[in-house]
Amino acid sequence: MKRSKHIPTEEECSLNLHSIFKHLTEEEMDMVNFEKECNYFKRAEILYHEGRRMTGFYCVNKGVVKIYKTGIDGKEQIIAFAQRGNILGYRSILSNENACTTAKVIEDGILCYLPAHLLLELVNNNPGFSFEVMKLACQELGEANSYITDIAQKTVRERLAEVLILLKEKFGLDSNNTLQISLTREELANIVGTATESVIRLLSEFKSDGLVELNGRKIKILDIQALTKMGNI
Amino acid sequence: MKRSKHIPTEEECSLNLHSIFKHLTEEEMDMVNFEKECNYFKRAEILYHEGRRMTGFYCVNKGVVKIYKTGIDGKEQIIAFAQRGNILGYRSILSNENACTTAKVIEDGILCYLPAHLLLELVNNNPGFSFEVMKLACQELGEANSYITDIAQKTVRERLAEVLILLKEKFGLDSNNTLQISLTREELANIVGTATESVIRLLSEFKSDGLVELNGRKIKILDIQALTKMGNI
DNA sequence: CGGCCGCTTGAACGTTTTCAAACTCCGTGG
DNA sequence: CCACGGAGTTTGAAAACGTTCAAGCGGCCG
Numbered sequence: 001m002k003r004s005k006h007i008p009t010e011e012e013c014s015l016n017l018h019s020i021f022k023h024l025t026e027e028e029m030d031m032v033n034f035e036k037e038c039n040y041f042k043r044a045e046i047l048y049h050e051g052r053r054m055t056g057f058y059c060v061n062k063g064v065v066k067i068y069k070t071g072i073d074g075k076e077q078i079i080a081f082a083q084r085g086n087i088l089g090y091r092s093i094l095s096n097e098n099a100c101t102t103a104k105v106i107e108d109g110i111l112c113y114l115p116a117h118l119l120l121e122l123v124n125n126n127p128g129f130s131f132e133v134m135k136l137a138c139q140e141l142g143e144a145n146s147y148i149t150d151i152a153q154k155t156v157r158e159r160l161a162e163v164l165i166l167l168k169e170k171f172g173l174d175s176n177n178t179l180q181i182s183l184t185r186e187e188l189a190n191i192v193g194t195a196t197e198s199v200i201r202l203l204s205e206f207k208s209d210g211l212v213e214l215n216g217r218k219i220k221i222l223d224i225q226a227l228t229k230m231g232n233i
Numbered sequence: 234m235k236r237s238k239h240i241p242t243e244e245e246c247s248l249n250l251h252s253i254f255k256h257l258t259e260e261e262m263d264m265v266n267f268e269k270e271c272n273y274f275k276r277a278e279i280l281y282h283e284g285r286r287m288t289g290f291y292c293v294n295k296g297v298v299k300i301y302k303t304g305i306d307g308k309e310q311i312i313a314f315a316q317r318g319n320i321l322g323y324r325s326i327l328s329n330e331n332a333c334t335t336a337k338v339i340e341d342g343i344l345c346y347l348p349a350h351l352l353l354e355l356v357n358n359n360p361g362f363s364f365e366v367m368k369l370a371c372q373e374l375g376e377a378n379s380y381i382t383d384i385a386q387k388t389v390r391e392r393l394a395e396v397l398i399l400l401k402e403k404f405g406l407d408s409n410n411t412l413q414i415s416l417t418r419e420e421l422a423n424i425v426g427t428a429t430e431s432v433i434r435l436l437s438e439f440k441s442d443g444l445v446e447l448n449g450r451k452i453k454i455l456d457i458q459a460l461t462k463m464g465n466i
Numbered sequence: 467c468g469g470c471c472g473c474t475t476g477a478a479c480g481t482t483t484t485c486a487a488a489c490t491c492c493g494t495g496g
Numbered sequence: 497c498c499a500c501g502g503a504g505t506t507t508g509a510a511a512a513c514g515t516t517c518a519a520g521c522g523g524c525c526g
Contacts, residue, residue: 069378069379069381069382071382071383071385071386071387072386072387072465075386077381077382077385077386079378079381079382090371091371091374091375092371092375094364094367094368094371095368095371095372095374095375096368097371097372097375100375100378100379101378123360123363123364123367124360124364125360127356127357127358127360127363130356130360130363130364130367131327131356131357131363133367134327134356134363134366134367134370135327135328135329137367137370137371137374138323138324138325138327138328138330138370139328139330140374141324141328141370141373141374141377142324142325142328142330142333144374144377144378144380144381145302145312145333145334145377146302146333147377147381148302148310148312148377148380148381148384148426149302149304149310149312150304151381151384151385151426152304152310152384152426153304153305153308153310153426154304154305155481155482156481156482157481184503184504184505185504185505185506186504186505193381193384193385193386194482194483195482195483195484196504196505197482197483197484197505197506197507198481198482198483200505200506200507201482201506201507204506204507216491216505217504232305388513388514389513389514390513417471417472417473418472418473418474419472419473427514427515428514428515428516429472429473430473430474430475430514430515430516431513431514431515433473433474433475434474434475434514437474437475449473449523467526468525468526469524469525469526470523470524470525470526471522471523471524471525472521472522472523472524473520473521473522473523474519474520474521474522475518475519475520475521476517476518476519477516477517477518478515478516478517478518479514479515479516479517480513480514480515480516481512481513481514481515482511482512482513482514483510483511483512483513484509484510484511484512485508485509485510485511486507486508486509486510487506487507487508488505488506488507488508489504489505489506489507490503490504490505490506491502491503491504491505492501492502492503492504493500493501493502494499494500494501494502495498495499495500495501496497496498496499496500
């Protein structure tokens with residue numbers, strides 16, 4: 001839970017890339033900048049725990065956070081990732097519930113923490129901001145609905161193919177067509193909703209079929225079209 | 234798509250039971266009542282289709298609506314039910330997307346239709362209303378996240394037990410401990426995310442184990458505790 | 467009364483999980 | 497510098513789980 005004592009620079013803390021704030025007045029933006037607490041975070045740090053009361057929410061300026069629920073016998077189910085420009089933790093504050101997920105940093109980064117009361121004030125005083133947040137929640141709800149249908153109806157193979165495509169869309173590929181996100185086999189399994197061994201077997205099958213190339217956690221996407229088709233997207 | 238020509242009475246159309254409207258001014262409430270279109274709806278009528286643009290949303294005053302996505306080869310995945318006091322269809326309007334689900338009446342009822350522009354106006358002009366809608370979306374998002382984890386991690390048996398308990402909580406039991414909702418085996422399967430035959434087999438297993446009693450679509454809950462435990466709730 | 471839809475059961479099949487074991491990589495401490 | 501330990505990865509084999517196909521039954525609506 002240790003954090004670097006160095007505080008990120010003004011620029012690293014800028015919330016301009018968070019389009020959610022675009023409707024704030026100058027005054028409100030000043031308030032946000034005054035209240036925000038930005039820090040460097042390292043891999044494996046936990047931002048908040050499922051079941052705990054949320055005291056605030058986070059804006060990701062750099063790095064990657066995985067958001068997951070802990071199911072039976074401790075198995076993680078990854079619900080989403082947050083990266084540059086995304087916010088997380090706002091749901092529980094607005095619904096006035098305890099956190100329904102845990103958020104863990106998986107790639108070192110810079111995050112700004114904003115206290116819950118600020119979110120509530122902004123939501124109540126600025127209809128534009130409020131609408132942006134509502135829109136976000138509604139979009140996430142739509143994604144969650146698709147996710148439910150996918151997990152319920154697709155085979156593990158289809159879901160893995162789909163997840164690879166979704167990861168490509170969210171995190172992009174480098175110049176070598178390699179996924180710009182590094183996940184363990186277990187994490188992949190926890191997105192897909194299957195056993196680690198199944199992911200391993202299927203990935204090496206994808207490799208045999210010329211769909212991907214594997215090099216440790218680096219996954220090079222060779223045939224987007226075939227993966228898309230296999231995933232029924 | 235035929236509707237009864239009879240228009241529901243003022244009382245049957247009352248939106249008082251929809252707590253979402255509790256923050257409206259008298260003036261706004263008048264506007265809602267002026268714009269709303271209430272009708273009787275019969276089983277099997279479809280309110281809106283997945284993929285279509287939403288022109289408005291619905292408030293349920295009576296009856297039950299199932300909300301589902303259509304997956305591969307046409308198999309339905311039921312995402313939610315709406316009954317007295319619930320609203321549906323608001324998500325797509327707020328996120329400005331096409332409908333991500335289809336809504337079909339499964340129990341005759343009375344519904345009030347409200348045009349999309351009204352929702353948007355209210356959300357933009359009344360922070361209290363806006364907050365209620367946001368809260369609702371966030372709650373539904375939390376439920377969806379749990380649903381994802383359940384489907385991904387629980388066995389079909391566990392999920393069926395859980396679904397029975399959830400149906401009990403949502404729709405209640407009559408004086409004879411029978412579920413106050415009538416679903417086909419296929420619909421049950423489409424909630425649980427499994428094959429119809431699996432539901433049938435498991436239900437009759439539950440019956441053998443003294444957990445339920447079956448009489449066509451009537452399901453009598455005999456042992457809530459055992460079902461709760463089996464469902465890992 | 468016929469036909470359709472939903473329900474039920476059996477049996478075979480395929481997929482996925484589980485368990486066990488071995489191997490690799492990497493960082494730490496002797 | 498090397499051995500050790502641990503975490504993550506890989507593979508195999510057996511077992512469990514769930515689906516699919518096929519067939520028959522029953523009730524309800526037209």
